[in-house]
Amino acid sequence: MAFLKILFDNLRKGPATEAFPFGEAATPDAYRGKVTFDETNCVGCNMCEHVCAGGAIRFSEQEDGLHFLIWHNTCISCGLCAHYCPTKAIKLSNDWHLSHLQEEKYEQVDHAVVPYRHCTSCGERLQPGGPMLHQLAFKGTNPRSQRLMNMCPDCRRKASYSGEAL
Amino acid sequence: MDFFSKAARKSPWLYRINAGSCNGCDVELATTACIPRYDVERLGCQYCGSPKHADIVLITGPLTARVKDKVLRVYDEIPDPKVTVAVGICPISGGVFRESYAIEGPIDRYLPVDVNVPGCPPRPQAIIEGIAKAIEIWAKRA
Numbered sequence: 001m002a003f004l005k006i007l008f009d010n011l012r013k014g015p016a017t018e019a020f021p022f023g024e025a026a027t028p029d030a031y032r033g034k035v036t037f038d039e040t041n042c043v044g045c046n047m048c049e050h051v052c053a054g055g056a057i058r059f060s061e062q063e064d065g066l067h068f069l070i071w072h073n074t075c076i077s078c079g080l081c082a083h084y085c086p087t088k089a090i091k092l093s094n095d096w097h098l099s100h101l102q103e104e105k106y107e108q109v110d111h112a113v114v115p116y117r118h119c120t121s122c123g124e125r126l127q128p129g130g131p132m133l134h135q136l137a138f139k140g141t142n143p144r145s146q147r148l149m150n151m152c153p154d155c156r157r158k159a160s161y162s163g164e165a166l
Numbered sequence: 167m168d169f170f171s172k173a174a175r176k177s178p179w180l181y182r183i184n185a186g187s188c189n190g191c192d193v194e195l196a197t198t199a200c201i202p203r204y205d206v207e208r209l210g211c212q213y214c215g216s217p218k219h220a221d222i223v224l225i226t227g228p229l230t231a232r233v234k235d236k237v238l239r240v241y242d243e244i245p246d247p248k249v250t251v252a253v254g255i256c257p258i259s260g261g262v263f264r265e266s267y268a269i270e271g272p273i274d275r276y277l278p279v280d281v282n283v284p285g286c287p288p289r290p291q292a293i294i295e296g297i298a299k300a301i302e303i304w305a306k307r308a
Contacts, residue, residue: 076286
Protein backbone atom coordinates (compact mmCIF):
# COMPACT_ATOMS: atom_id res chain seq x y z
CA MET A 1 0.00 0.00 0.00
CA ALA A 2 3.07 2.25 -0.20
CA PHE A 3 1.82 3.54 -3.54
CA LEU A 4 -1.01 5.38 -1.80
CA LYS A 5 1.48 7.65 -0.08
CA ILE A 6 3.23 8.38 -3.39
CA LEU A 7 -0.12 9.01 -5.06
CA PHE A 8 -1.19 11.35 -2.29
CA ASP A 9 2.16 13.20 -2.37
CA ASN A 10 1.94 13.60 -6.15
CA LEU A 11 -1.59 14.94 -5.95
CA ARG A 12 -0.55 17.40 -3.28
CA LYS A 13 2.57 18.65 -5.09
CA GLY A 14 0.98 18.94 -8.53
CA PRO A 15 2.86 18.56 -11.79
CA ALA A 16 6.65 18.74 -11.66
CA THR A 17 6.91 20.16 -15.18
CA GLU A 18 7.70 23.86 -15.50
CA ALA A 19 5.13 25.92 -17.35
CA PHE A 20 7.66 27.33 -19.84
CA PRO A 21 7.14 27.97 -22.81
CA PHE A 22 3.43 28.38 -22.00
CA GLY A 23 4.18 30.37 -18.86
CA GLU A 24 7.09 32.10 -17.17
CA ALA A 25 10.19 30.13 -16.13
CA ALA A 26 11.75 30.69 -12.73
CA THR A 27 15.23 32.16 -13.01
CA PRO A 28 17.61 32.54 -10.07
CA ASP A 29 18.84 36.11 -9.54
CA ALA A 30 22.45 34.92 -9.70
CA TYR A 31 21.96 33.17 -13.05
CA ARG A 32 24.73 34.18 -15.43
CA GLY A 33 23.02 35.31 -18.61
CA LYS A 34 23.33 38.23 -20.99
CA VAL A 35 26.09 40.72 -20.24
CA THR A 36 25.06 44.29 -19.49
CA PHE A 37 27.36 47.27 -19.74
CA ASP A 38 27.12 50.63 -18.00
CA GLU A 39 29.19 53.18 -19.90
CA THR A 40 28.91 55.84 -17.17
CA ASN A 41 31.09 53.82 -14.80
CA CYS A 42 33.56 52.27 -17.26
CA VAL A 43 37.15 53.45 -16.70
CA GLY A 44 38.54 52.04 -19.94
CA CYS A 45 41.04 49.66 -18.33
CA ASN A 46 40.24 46.99 -20.99
CA MET A 47 40.54 44.25 -18.39
CA CYS A 48 37.25 42.64 -19.51
CA GLU A 49 38.56 42.40 -23.07
CA HIS A 50 41.80 40.88 -21.78
CA VAL A 51 40.15 38.16 -19.65
CA CYS A 52 37.28 37.37 -22.05
CA ALA A 53 37.64 33.66 -22.81
CA GLY A 54 35.48 33.69 -25.91
CA GLY A 55 36.87 36.95 -27.31
CA ALA A 56 33.39 38.45 -27.21
CA ILE A 57 34.46 41.91 -26.00
CA ARG A 58 36.29 44.42 -28.17
CA PHE A 59 37.39 47.93 -27.28
CA SER A 60 38.52 50.43 -29.87
CA GLU A 61 39.83 53.93 -29.30
CA GLN A 62 38.16 56.52 -31.48
CA GLU A 63 37.81 60.28 -31.59
CA ASP A 64 34.56 60.51 -29.66
CA GLY A 65 35.54 57.99 -27.01
CA LEU A 66 36.21 54.39 -26.29
CA HIS A 67 33.93 52.09 -28.27
CA PHE A 68 32.78 48.99 -26.41
CA LEU A 69 31.41 46.05 -28.39
CA ILE A 70 30.13 42.68 -27.23
CA TRP A 71 28.86 39.87 -29.45
CA HIS A 72 26.59 37.69 -27.32
CA ASN A 73 26.95 34.77 -29.72
CA THR A 74 30.48 34.07 -28.58
CA CYS A 75 30.08 34.96 -24.90
CA ILE A 76 30.36 31.90 -22.65
CA SER A 77 28.82 33.71 -19.63
CA CYS A 78 31.82 32.79 -17.48
CA GLY A 79 31.56 36.06 -15.57
CA LEU A 80 35.29 36.83 -15.65
CA CYS A 81 34.61 40.31 -17.05
CA ALA A 82 32.26 41.12 -14.16
CA HIS A 83 34.70 39.63 -11.66
CA TYR A 84 37.67 41.69 -12.84
CA CYS A 85 35.83 44.94 -13.54
CA PRO A 86 37.18 47.41 -10.92
CA THR A 87 34.09 49.65 -11.00
CA LYS A 88 31.51 46.91 -11.73
CA ALA A 89 30.48 48.64 -14.93
CA ILE A 90 30.07 45.28 -16.63
CA LYS A 91 27.66 42.81 -15.11
CA LEU A 92 25.82 39.63 -16.00
CA SER A 93 22.05 39.85 -15.93
CA ASN A 94 19.84 36.81 -15.54
CA ASP A 95 18.31 37.29 -18.98
CA TRP A 96 18.62 34.04 -20.93
CA HIS A 97 16.16 34.72 -23.77
CA LEU A 98 18.91 34.77 -26.35
CA SER A 99 17.66 32.33 -28.98
CA HIS A 100 17.15 33.96 -32.35
CA LEU A 101 16.71 33.25 -36.03
CA GLN A 102 19.73 32.91 -38.29
CA GLU A 103 18.99 36.26 -39.99
CA GLU A 104 19.57 38.01 -36.65
CA LYS A 105 22.83 36.23 -35.93
CA TYR A 106 25.05 39.28 -36.36
CA GLU A 107 22.58 41.62 -34.67
CA GLN A 108 23.21 40.06 -31.26
CA VAL A 109 25.64 42.84 -30.50
CA ASP A 110 25.66 45.54 -27.85
CA HIS A 111 27.58 48.69 -28.56
CA ALA A 112 28.36 51.58 -26.25
CA VAL A 113 30.56 54.64 -26.40
CA VAL A 114 32.50 55.57 -23.28
CA PRO A 115 33.26 59.29 -23.64
CA TYR A 116 36.70 60.60 -22.76
CA ARG A 117 37.04 63.25 -20.08
CA HIS A 118 39.03 66.42 -20.49
CA CYS A 119 41.20 68.09 -17.87
CA THR A 120 39.28 71.05 -16.44
CA SER A 121 42.50 73.02 -16.19
CA CYS A 122 44.51 72.38 -19.36
CA GLY A 123 41.98 70.49 -21.52
CA GLU A 124 44.11 67.42 -22.05
CA ARG A 125 42.27 64.22 -22.91
CA LEU A 126 41.84 61.85 -19.94
CA GLN A 127 40.87 58.23 -19.65
CA PRO A 128 37.17 57.78 -18.92
CA GLY A 129 36.06 57.63 -15.30
CA GLY A 130 32.76 57.82 -13.54
CA PRO A 131 31.24 58.28 -10.09
CA MET A 132 32.26 54.77 -9.10
CA LEU A 133 35.96 55.44 -9.81
CA HIS A 134 35.67 58.66 -7.80
CA GLN A 135 34.22 56.66 -4.92
CA LEU A 136 37.02 54.09 -5.10
CA ALA A 137 39.88 56.56 -5.50
CA PHE A 138 38.90 59.10 -2.85
CA LYS A 139 36.87 56.88 -0.49
CA GLY A 140 33.91 59.22 -0.61
CA THR A 141 33.00 62.43 -2.36
CA ASN A 142 33.63 66.03 -1.49
CA PRO A 143 33.97 69.18 -3.64
CA ARG A 144 37.77 69.04 -3.45
CA SER A 145 38.04 65.48 -4.67
CA GLN A 146 35.47 66.30 -7.34
CA ARG A 147 37.73 69.06 -8.65
CA LEU A 148 40.91 66.98 -8.48
CA MET A 149 39.22 64.03 -10.13
CA ASN A 150 38.64 65.89 -13.38
CA MET A 151 42.21 67.11 -13.79
CA CYS A 152 45.15 65.51 -15.54
CA PRO A 153 47.89 64.21 -13.20
CA ASP A 154 50.12 67.26 -13.76
CA CYS A 155 47.41 69.82 -13.07
CA ARG A 156 46.24 67.78 -10.09
CA ARG A 157 49.74 67.84 -8.64
CA LYS A 158 50.03 71.61 -9.15
CA ALA A 159 46.57 72.23 -7.72
CA SER A 160 47.26 70.10 -4.68
CA TYR A 161 50.62 71.76 -4.10
CA SER A 162 49.44 75.34 -4.46
CA GLY A 163 46.44 74.60 -2.30
CA GLU A 164 43.96 76.00 -4.82
CA ALA A 165 41.98 72.80 -4.75
CA LEU A 166 41.30 73.14 -1.05
CA MET B 167 -1.29 10.16 -47.03
CA ASP B 168 -2.88 13.49 -46.35
CA PHE B 169 -3.57 12.45 -42.79
CA PHE B 170 0.09 11.56 -42.23
CA SER B 171 1.45 14.81 -43.61
CA LYS B 172 -0.99 16.75 -41.44
CA ALA B 173 0.08 14.79 -38.37
CA ALA B 174 3.76 15.18 -39.23
CA ARG B 175 3.34 18.94 -39.33
CA LYS B 176 2.30 18.90 -35.69
CA SER B 177 4.85 16.42 -34.40
CA PRO B 178 8.34 16.96 -35.77
CA TRP B 179 11.00 14.54 -34.60
CA LEU B 180 14.24 15.82 -33.20
CA TYR B 181 17.64 14.47 -34.03
CA ARG B 182 20.90 15.40 -32.36
CA ILE B 183 24.27 15.70 -34.05
CA ASN B 184 27.36 16.14 -31.93
CA ALA B 185 29.87 18.02 -34.07
CA GLY B 186 32.76 17.74 -31.64
CA SER B 187 30.97 19.22 -28.66
CA CYS B 188 32.37 19.09 -25.13
CA ASN B 189 29.14 17.27 -24.12
CA GLY B 190 27.90 20.22 -22.05
CA CYS B 191 25.19 21.07 -24.56
CA ASP B 192 24.45 17.36 -25.10
CA VAL B 193 23.80 16.94 -21.40
CA GLU B 194 21.43 19.91 -21.53
CA LEU B 195 19.69 18.38 -24.56
CA ALA B 196 19.28 15.10 -22.69
CA THR B 197 17.97 17.03 -19.69
CA THR B 198 15.47 18.87 -21.88
CA ALA B 199 13.92 15.61 -23.01
CA CYS B 200 14.42 13.19 -20.15
CA ILE B 201 13.61 15.23 -17.06
CA PRO B 202 9.89 15.75 -16.34
CA ARG B 203 10.65 19.26 -15.14
CA TYR B 204 11.41 20.47 -18.70
CA ASP B 205 9.73 17.83 -20.88
CA VAL B 206 10.20 18.97 -24.47
CA GLU B 207 7.66 16.38 -25.61
CA ARG B 208 4.84 18.70 -24.53
CA LEU B 209 5.55 20.57 -27.76
CA GLY B 210 4.67 17.49 -29.76
CA CYS B 211 8.20 16.47 -30.65
CA GLN B 212 10.43 13.64 -29.56
CA TYR B 213 13.99 12.52 -30.08
CA CYS B 214 14.62 9.84 -32.64
CA GLY B 215 17.62 7.62 -33.18
CA SER B 216 17.91 7.65 -36.94
CA PRO B 217 18.65 10.65 -39.14
CA LYS B 218 16.19 9.27 -41.71
CA HIS B 219 13.29 9.91 -39.33
CA ALA B 220 14.33 13.41 -38.34
CA ASP B 221 12.60 16.72 -39.03
CA ILE B 222 14.43 19.11 -36.73
CA VAL B 223 18.20 18.75 -36.30
CA LEU B 224 19.92 20.00 -33.17
CA ILE B 225 23.64 20.48 -33.74
CA THR B 226 26.10 21.01 -30.91
CA GLY B 227 29.84 21.54 -31.05
CA PRO B 228 32.18 23.68 -33.13
CA LEU B 229 32.50 21.25 -36.08
CA THR B 230 35.97 19.92 -35.50
CA ALA B 231 38.14 19.02 -38.48
CA ARG B 232 37.95 15.37 -37.46
CA VAL B 233 34.15 15.03 -37.49
CA LYS B 234 33.38 17.46 -40.31
CA ASP B 235 32.91 14.83 -43.05
CA LYS B 236 30.91 12.55 -40.79
CA VAL B 237 28.61 15.36 -39.69
CA LEU B 238 27.99 16.45 -43.27
CA ARG B 239 27.30 12.84 -44.30
CA VAL B 240 24.78 12.34 -41.49
CA TYR B 241 23.21 15.72 -42.25
CA ASP B 242 22.72 14.71 -45.90
CA GLU B 243 20.84 11.60 -44.78
CA ILE B 244 18.15 13.71 -43.13
CA PRO B 245 15.27 14.06 -45.58
CA ASP B 246 14.16 17.51 -46.74
CA PRO B 247 12.43 19.60 -45.55
CA LYS B 248 14.33 19.95 -42.31
CA VAL B 249 14.96 22.69 -39.77
CA THR B 250 18.44 23.13 -38.32
CA VAL B 251 19.02 24.47 -34.82
CA ALA B 252 22.52 25.37 -33.62
CA VAL B 253 22.67 24.73 -29.87
CA GLY B 254 25.38 26.48 -27.88
CA ILE B 255 27.80 29.16 -28.99
CA CYS B 256 30.25 26.67 -30.55
CA PRO B 257 28.27 25.91 -33.72
CA ILE B 258 27.17 29.54 -33.96
CA SER B 259 30.53 31.28 -33.75
CA GLY B 260 33.14 28.78 -32.62
CA GLY B 261 32.97 30.11 -29.07
CA VAL B 262 36.17 29.62 -27.13
CA PHE B 263 37.54 27.52 -30.00
CA ARG B 264 37.13 30.32 -32.52
CA GLU B 265 40.06 30.57 -34.95
CA SER B 266 41.54 27.27 -33.73
CA TYR B 267 43.40 25.10 -36.23
CA ALA B 268 41.32 22.09 -35.17
CA ILE B 269 37.87 23.41 -36.00
CA GLU B 270 36.14 24.04 -39.30
CA GLY B 271 33.18 25.97 -37.89
CA PRO B 272 31.13 28.10 -37.52
CA ILE B 273 28.68 25.54 -38.79
CA ASP B 274 26.76 27.90 -41.07
CA ARG B 275 29.70 27.79 -43.47
CA TYR B 276 28.60 24.29 -44.44
CA LEU B 277 24.96 23.87 -43.39
CA PRO B 278 21.93 26.15 -43.65
CA VAL B 279 21.12 27.02 -40.02
CA ASP B 280 17.65 28.34 -39.13
CA VAL B 281 17.67 28.99 -35.39
CA ASN B 282 20.54 29.81 -33.04
CA VAL B 283 20.43 29.11 -29.30
CA PRO B 284 23.49 30.73 -27.74
CA GLY B 285 24.76 29.85 -24.28
CA CYS B 286 27.60 27.81 -22.86
CA PRO B 287 25.60 25.65 -22.42
CA PRO B 288 22.13 27.15 -22.89
CA ARG B 289 19.76 26.26 -20.07
CA PRO B 290 17.01 23.74 -20.88
CA GLN B 291 14.36 26.45 -21.03
CA ALA B 292 16.45 28.32 -23.61
CA ILE B 293 16.71 25.14 -25.69
CA ILE B 294 12.93 24.69 -25.46
CA GLU B 295 12.52 28.31 -26.60
CA GLY B 296 14.76 27.60 -29.61
CA ILE B 297 12.89 24.39 -30.43
CA ALA B 298 9.59 26.30 -30.22
CA LYS B 299 10.97 28.72 -32.85
CA ALA B 300 12.11 25.78 -34.97
CA ILE B 301 8.64 24.20 -34.76
CA GLU B 302 7.13 27.44 -36.08
CA ILE B 303 9.49 27.31 -39.05
CA TRP B 304 8.78 23.60 -39.47
CA ALA B 305 4.99 24.22 -39.61
CA LYS B 306 5.53 26.59 -42.54
CA ARG B 307 8.02 24.37 -44.31
CA ALA B 308 6.45 20.91 -43.93
